[in-house]
Amino acid sequence: MTALLQVKGLTKAFNSVKAVNGLDFAIEEGHCVALLGPNGAGKTTTIRMITGLLKPTAGQMRFHAAANIGDERAIIGYLPQSPAFYNWMTGLEYVVYAGRLCGLTSQMAGNRAMELLERVGLTGAAKRRIGTYSGGMKQRLGLAQALVHQPKLLVMDEPVSALDPVGRREVLELLRELKRETTVLFSTHVLHDAEDLCDDVIIIRNGQIALQGAISSIRSDHxxxxxxxxxxxxxxxxxxxxxxxxxxxxxxxxxxxxxxxxxxxxxxxxxxxxxxxxxxxxxxxxxxxxxxxxxxxxxxxxxxxxxxxxxxxxxx
Amino acid sequence: MSTSSLIRYSVMVQKELLELVRSFKLLWVPLVFVLLGVMQPVTMFYMPLLLEKAGNMPEGSVIDIPLPTGTEVLAQTLQQFGTLGILVLVLTAMSTVSGERNSGAASLILVKPVSPFAYIGSKWTSMLLLAWGALSAGYLAAWYYTELLIGEVPAKQVIGSLLIYGLWLSFVLTMTLLFSTLLKSPAAAAFSVLGASVTLSLISGIFPKQMGWSPGALSGYAYQFVVGESFASGRFWLAAISGLFLIILALTASAALLRRSPAAE
The missing domain is CATH 3.30.70.100 (Alpha-Beta Plaits)
Known part of the structure; x- marks a missing residue:
């Protein structure tokens, strides 16, 4: 097993407050990892540093697969907590746009977008403006645009927290399929979701790791x-x-x-x-x-x- | 710049243009400029008639307003563009970056392998296309009506002043882009840009010798060029070059700001 992502001493300070304080962890290729913690523990900050949206104050992240690509963003797919799109675009247009920005040709992007929209169940709404989508549809569109370039690591911030029970189940079902194809890291404050889907958990509290390991071994140890x-x-x-x-x-x-x-x-x-x-x-x-x-x-x-x-x- | 980043840049420009179309900005901004451009020669032409019909003049008073020359009307049109036109352009562009950053749409784009420079550049390109298109449409309309109603204006003077004035508009819009990246609030960005451009033009107008090199003097050069007045061409070229230089500087600064913090939340 090789680690896809190795994080060492990751720290982020906002002024004098350390939101994330010295995280060490590794994400194995093909695993599904949950970043678990109460609100305000530093989950979102950690995720944003991994995606490159936030510069760490200290520490390093090493993507093993990115060594020959150069730009680690090319292997990451990111879905934020409440994704914002361009409301004047249609769902299909947005996924095609995302694909083209990731370097696909327009034909490849078009094919891939149709395929993904079908997969997330948005075929019927593909030609509608995103402004008319419901929260659950936006989340599924967010998933489609994150997957358009077949990322090695899918990073999601609270993918189901903002959804109603139905939308939540739909997204969880999708994740269950996706984790077979790619490495997944997602943050949640709901233990049940982590237990349901993941191989490993990283429990963080006040910006530090409280406990981490494979769920099965944590369960038997504790x-x-x-x-x-x-x-x-x-x-x-x-x-x-x-x-x-x-x-x-x-x-x-x-x-x-x-x-x-x-x-x-x-x-x-x-x-x-x-x-x-x-x-x-x-x-x-x-x-x-x-x-x-x-x-x-x-x-x-x-x-x-x-x-x-x-x-x-x-x-x- | 490699070919792949050029392709991404052109894809982003296409997206920006599509946004201009869908939000009808590509329609109504040029329309405002055409309206402004047509209004100037038309009101100048009918001014004596309007005064006669509307004014409460005593019986028998003679109204004698000399009709301005064609070039003067075009210079006045440029002044109209400089107030209302710039206001409209700055208001349409003020939230171009901050809006996407505040909503989070920008972070979804910037996690993809695109460079901040391409992101800023695509917005800049589309803004400038809109501004130059609107300016040309409005100015050419003004030219047409001026020739029709008032008098001839040589093409060379029209095109020269259009180019100089376009450079001034490009400068103002690039500053709008910079402030839109710098400040979270679109209103604050618009206010800063409008304030700064007014101040810059005023200072350049008051001290032409000392400030003639600044881009703020460009609008003045455009007025002078269209009426055929001779002006210090050395200072004009300095102003043009400093304008271009500041445009490049502002674009680089915006991209650097965006690289440092891609999302504003």
Whole structure:
């Protein structure tokens, strides 16, 4: 596996504020990578530096495939968060224009544009002015114009955030196909999209990398056994839960050595225990519950999701 | 410049021209100039009649306004172009770069392998085509009506003054392009350009000896040329050369500004 893009110490400072502070990562050829982080983490700034729209304050980016091309922009396709076109052009005209700017002949650009518009489902609207397009159509047009020169790296900034559920699903379906053909990097604040589509994630927080790696390895490295408990909302059960939580918190803070239960999160009538070992913890819990004659509604043993990890990493 | 970047440049010029057509600018800007050009000889010709019919003159008063010569009418036409004409051109061109940068359309183009110079150059080319087209149409219309109604004007004087005046318009529009790249607000760009061009012309008019070399003096040379007045040709050539030099400088500066920050957000 070769890295298509190698980023080292990428930094961008706006006046004294460092929006991006020393990012190191690599994008492997053929992978789909998500740049994940809460709003304001520096995702857009990073993406804009990769596309060359913003000059980094420090750090370097190396495109391996660009060595013999010279202009790295020729291998990148870019779709911004809310792409703006020329509203007086038709969709077809715009994609042809984009193709010609990327060095295609007018005939090649025309063929390629029709092919791409069909692919993104805009054939019917190809001869309409872009000014009349809906948000979802503009996003799909943006995808078509980004792909017109068959880029080696497709870079997208929040490709689905501004869309309604239907438009969102359409674009995600397209991405699922595209990632088989080219290397994809996209930013998102929705973990679910990243989990759905990507091989690798880079989680950034305050301009720094909080966690990165393949999704599968992150999942196995960081997953913890948990038990979820839901109770009826009667007095007796609620009182028991409050007391039990208190007892566990006491023992957690007193003994340095962790017991069976590492952590407890209390909600409205339900509790979530992060445990050391599921079987023993479940046994213990069931005994407690039976003894106190608590009305259990649901008891579930499982593993923590990526969402829990994301929340934990981002909230730190 | 390699052939591929030349092709990209010509593709971008085609796009700009298409935009001028679709936004009807290619229609109404020349129309304004033609209107301005026709109005001058026509009002001059009918002025005595208009005064007689509209003015509350006492019975028996003799109106005796000498009819201006043809060349004088053309010089006045150029002055009309210098106020209303420039206003119209600057207003159509003021958001040419800033508009695309503010909306984000520019960033979508500039991530493609195109040079900022080609981007600026294509806008400049289309703006100048519009300006020269409108100016020629308006001026030739003025010439036609002047010959028809007032008197003959030698072709050499018309064409010479057209070229000199066109250079002045090109200078003003190139400055508009620079300010449109420099400033986010189109209104601020238009205001700066109009203010600067008025100041420049005024200063060159007041101090012809000291400022005769500046491009601001070009409009004055055009008026002088059409009426057939002799003027210091050494200073004129200096003004023409400094105008061309500043045009090239402004284009280079705009491209450099764009390279440094392709998007304004």
């Amino acid at each position: 997953r913890r056994p948990i038990i979820e408990l839901q109770l009826e909302r009667d007095d007796r059960s609620e009182k028991w839960l409050a007391g039990y939580a208190e007892r566990i918190r006491c023992s957690l803070s007193h003994s340095s050595e962790a017991g069976l239960i590492h952590e407890i999160q209390l909600g409205d009538g339900h509790a979530r225990f992060t445990v050391k070992e599921v079987d023993e913890a479940r046994q213990l819990l069931l005994e407690e519950l039976a003894q106190a004659r608590v009305k259990v509604r649901k008891l579930e043993a499982g593993y923590s999701s990526l969402e829990d990890l994301f929340m934990k990493v981002v909230a730190q």
